[in-house]
Amino acid sequence: MYGKHSHRVFTVNRDNKLCVTEANDGGVWSATQQLVVTIPSSSAAATALAAQAPQVRVYLQIAAGQICEWGTNDGMNYQQFQNPLPTN
Numbered sequence: 001m002y003g004k005h006s007h008r009v010f011t012v013n014r015d016n017k018l019c020v021t022e023a024n025d026g027g028v029w030s031a032t033q034q035l036v037v038t039i040p041s042s043s044a045a046a047t048a049l050a051a052q053a054p055q056v057r058v059y060l061q062i063a064a065g066q067i068c069e070w071g072t073n074d075g076m077n078y079q080q081f082q083n084p085l086p087t088n
Contacts, residue, residue, distance in 0.1 A: 006022070006023060006024055006025055006054065006075075007022065007023040008020055008021070008022050008023075008046070008056060009021045009022075010044050010046045010058055011032075011044075012038055012041075012042055012043075012044060012060070013034070015034075015037075016037055016038050016039065016040050016042065017034040017035065017036065017037055017038065018034070018035045018036050018037075018038055018042075018044055018058065018060055018070065019032050019033060019034050019035065020032070020033050020035060020078065021033075022075075033078070035070060035078050036060075036062060036068075036070060036080070037062065038060050038061060038062055039061045039062065039063060039064055042060050042061040042062075043060065043061075044058055044059065044060040045058070045059045045060070046058045046059075054072065054073075054074065054075030055071065055072065055073050055075075056071050056072050056075075057069055057070070057071040057081065058070045058071055061087075062084060063084060065086055065087050066084035066085060066086060066087065067084065067085050067087055068080060068082070068083075068084045068085075069081045069082035
């Protein structure tokens with residue numbers, strides 16, 4: 001269950017993979033999961049969908065010139081939600 005004290009930290013590791021580390025209401029941190037390969041030096045931006053916890057969306061570049069939407073609707077299973085969109 002996810003509540004007001006749940007946290008997700010998204011990072012891009014040295015292997016250019018989007019990763020997530022989560023903490024539950026008890027403050028226990030999970031092992032870091034690798035989600036998808038990104039382009040080198042990709043930034044990631046994440047947002048929780050208002051009043052829809054634990055739904056989260058993460059935006060990043062998985063290919064040059066394209067932004068991709070990744071996320072979860074259940075707080076456990078991550079997937080690509082939108083096909084990559086061109087940045088131009």
